[in-house]
Amino acid sequence: MAKVTMLNMQGANAGTIELNDEIFAITPNEFAVHAVVKNFLANQRQGTQSAKTRGEVRGGGKKPFRQKGTGRHRQGHSTDPSQIGGGIVFAPKPRDYRYTLPKKLRRLAMKSALSSKVAENQIVVVDELKFEEPKTKEMLKFLQAVNADKKALIITAEKDENVVKSAANIPGVRTALATTMNVYEIVNHTSFIVTKEAVELIEEVYK
Numbered sequence: 001m002a003k004v005t006m007l008n009m010q011g012a013n014a015g016t017i018e019l020n021d022e023i024f025a026i027t028p029n030e031f032a033v034h035a036v037v038k039n040f041l042a043n044q045r046q047g048t049q050s051a052k053t054r055g056e057v058r059g060g061g062k063k064p065f066r067q068k069g070t071g072r073h074r075q076g077h078s079t080d081p082s083q084i085g086g087g088i089v090f091a092p093k094p095r096d097y098r099y100t101l102p103k104k105l106r107r108l109a110m111k112s113a114l115s116s117k118v119a120e121n122q123i124v125v126v127d128e129l130k131f132e133e134p135k136t137k138e139m140l141k142f143l144q145a146v147n148a149d150k151k152a153l154i155i156t157a158e159k160d161e162n163v164v165k166s167a168a169n170i171p172g173v174r175t176a177l178a179t180t181m182n183v184y185e186i187v188n189h190t191s192f193i194v195t196k197e198a199v200e201l202i203e204e205v206y207k
Helices: 030-044 103-119 136-145 161-168 183-188 196-206
Strands: 002-007 013-019 123-126 152-156 173-177 191-195
Touching: 013 196, 030 103, 030 183, 103 123, 103 183, 103 196, 123 196, 136 161, 152 161, 152 183, 152 196, 161 173, 191 196
Parallel strands: 002 123, 123 191, 152 173, 152 191
Antiparallel strands: 002 013
16 A cells, blocks of 8 residues: 655645555546536536527518619518628527436546546645634644645545634645545645545545
């Protein structure tokens, strides 16, 4: 098993932790990661866009102008897409963009994303992460102590309101639970900060 140095909240060495190779040391599958990220973004789409076709716009009836003598092209209907105020060709309509992927593919993508963070030295394991009260200043001090990048994803085993609120106002910093984190957020953040308890929970879920 791969060993990673564990830090405390002050950035000092707090020992080492062994990571499960089946989760944190596989050969990343780029296809799986791409497929899951694409699926995540598609599922976020509202699909509420809508425009009117020529059959739905107001107008029509009388021929806009006479057939000959005006020097313009022949036109029989004011709702034609070529007219100002006319309908839209192939107008978009509300639709659901959601689709599902096989569970094995999603698990492979998660393991690939986690393994990439370890291989690229972008993972930071801390022994614990606790604040007595919500303080953005304290979170900034912590991120600086562990040399976290501006785009950091903080993973905890359980929801801690003090941690969530301390990170809420910092641009580029997100918090998530080990059981609800997703591949898109892992890939989209440079630093992957995870507590010791969260690592144990991840290994329990994805073993």
